Amino acid sequence: MRQWGGNRMIVVADDFTGAAEIAAVSFEGGYSARVHRVKAPIDLQPDCHLVLDTDSRLKSSEQTKAVLAPISKALSSFPAIPVYKKVDSILRGNVSLELCLLAQILGKKRILLLPQNPSGGRTIKDRTYRINGIPLSQTEFASDPTHPAQSDSPLDLLGQTHGWSVSYCSIGDALPTAGIVILEAERDSEVQRWSKQVKPDDLAAGGRDFYRHLVGTTQREPRPFDLPTSTLLIQGTLSPERERLHQALKGNTYLDLQLSPAANPQKSIDLCASSASDMISSNGLAILGFRRENTSSESAAAEIERALRAVIATALNSSKNVAIHLAIEGGATAALILKILNLDTLEVIQIWGDGVVSLQSEKSPNLTITTKPGSYAWPPALVEAFCPKVIEQEV
Known part of the structure; x- marks a missing residue:
């Protein structure tokens, strides 16, 4: 059975800065955290939280499938290690395709998706995505050059679900037993509440805040650090x-x-x-x-x-x-x-x-x-x- 919060973890992210963001959460918890580009052979070291960067956010569906294929073999070699799917916090990229492919690889029937980060002002409430209280389609992301936000609905943002059912759960709702489940949360306490309902047979997916509660780390002030002067x-x-x-x-x-x-x-x-x-x-x-x-x-x-x-x-x-x-x-x-x-x-x-x-x-x-x-x-x-x-x- 996979257990969260141990010394070994695998995260699959679709771009490098997102991968680094998640690795930082593990680092906060005192774990050794590495980001690895999937084009190179995957070497999972003991006592390591490994975040795989697929660099697939801007790729086509066919390219995304080709990128994720080599990951399946690597993941099957580590059945006891928990796997988290990092997605863009406002659901840009091939989110639903990657979720469905990864769930199939891992044999999961339910995907619990909480992409928003309330700690950064990004919330989903009443089926509406907001950034600092402003509907998503009225923010700078409406003019994103590759994935313009034309809707405030997380279901619309998720798009085609490749044969998987999709549902939306408000706080207090009972979780469906299968399919993609978008989880409402506008407070950190609500993210924490959802994290406690993740089962070993689920694929947990989302942003930084959801991962932080799953792993059990706490946010800390930056420690003193000397950067190169150039x-x-x-x-x-x-x-x-x-x-x-x-x-x-x-x-x-x-x-x-x-x-x-x-x-x-x-x-x-x-x-x-x-x-x-x-x-x-x-x-x-x-x-x-x-x-x-x-x-x-x-x-x-x-x-x-x-x-x-x-x-x-x-x-x-x-x-x-x-x-x-x-x-x-x-x-x-x-x-x-x-x-x-x-x-x-x-x-x-x-x-x-x-x-x-x-x-x-x-x-x-x-x-x-x-x-x-x-x-x-x-x-x-x-x-x-x-x-x-x-x-x-x-x-």
């Missing part, structure tokens, strides 16, 4: 939090580099790379972002990868044997950068706040990587640590 911050999203960071950094000196997601002359990328390298080598902060322009997602992805490869390679090659801090906004951007760096497994070393996590890999001991979901804010302690002088440069 930071390259890559902004891979167009969330309003991107601009809020720039406002918070006013009065400091940093290098702000903006490239096009559509096309850049090679000399512009080279200039960007050398400028970023010079700045972070002088104990400063370089920020690389991409302007808001109309372009196809495929061409943008290729151009962004080309630019990031050049900037990261130049920055790291010029800083050999020097500790570097790489801060990344957005799960897709984090996954791309880990691919560029060929890093498969990273261990949590510091938590700055919900969803904002620093990690390291044995492959690159001089590199500290901090990630956060695009819609989350950078914690004040991190903003303060980023840099002390404003140089703005567009290329």
Whole structure:
């Protein structure tokens, strides 16, 4: 029988920042917590909470099925270890498909789904999803470039359920015995109440708050931690939090580099790379972002990868044997950068706040990587640590 709260756990997440967010919850509880990209062989170490990043949020249904296939063999090798399915807190991505596939792999007939995080102002009450009291379709997520929120109903957001029944449970309702069950909760105490009703034969799925109660960890204040003094911050999203960071950094000196997601002359990328390298080598902060322009997602992805490869390679090659801090906004951007760096497994070393996590890999001991979901804010302690002088440069 699977037991929650033990030394070994497996979590399946669909993007890197979500995976890191869940690994951080385990780290808070005193467990060894690692994030592992599923493209590499899965090596579950003893006394480990392992979070698998499938990087499948933006993939097609067929691509998602192909990504999840190798996980089935790995999971079947560990029948006594609990499995949790991390989903996006506002149900973006191939949520229902991944839930159904994973439940089938594990032989589950009931999926208890609680995606919202009341601790972060994200609630579901009366079949309506709200963020800080505002219906979801009236928030910034209505203009999400890949998964615009056009409804406030969690049932609508979940979409097609691939032959599974779906139901909604308010507080106090009896749980159905099978199917996908969306759990209402607008308070942390309600999340805790639902967590106590999870049975060994259920697939528990959702966000950070649900997992925290299942594992039995408590939120703690960040401990003192010294980051490397040279930071390259890559902004891979167009969330309003991107601009809020720039406002918070006013009065400091940093290098702000903006490239096009559509096309850049090679000399512009080279200039960007050398400028970023010079700045972070002088104990400063370089920020690389991409302007808001109309372009196809495929061409943008290729151009962004080309630019990031050049900037990261130049920055790291010029800083050999020097500790570097790489801060990344957005799960897709984090996954791309880990691919560029060929890093498969990273261990949590510091938590700055919900969803904002620093990690390291044995492959690159001089590199500290901090990630956060695009819609989350950078914690004040991190903003303060980023840099002390404003140089703005567009290329």
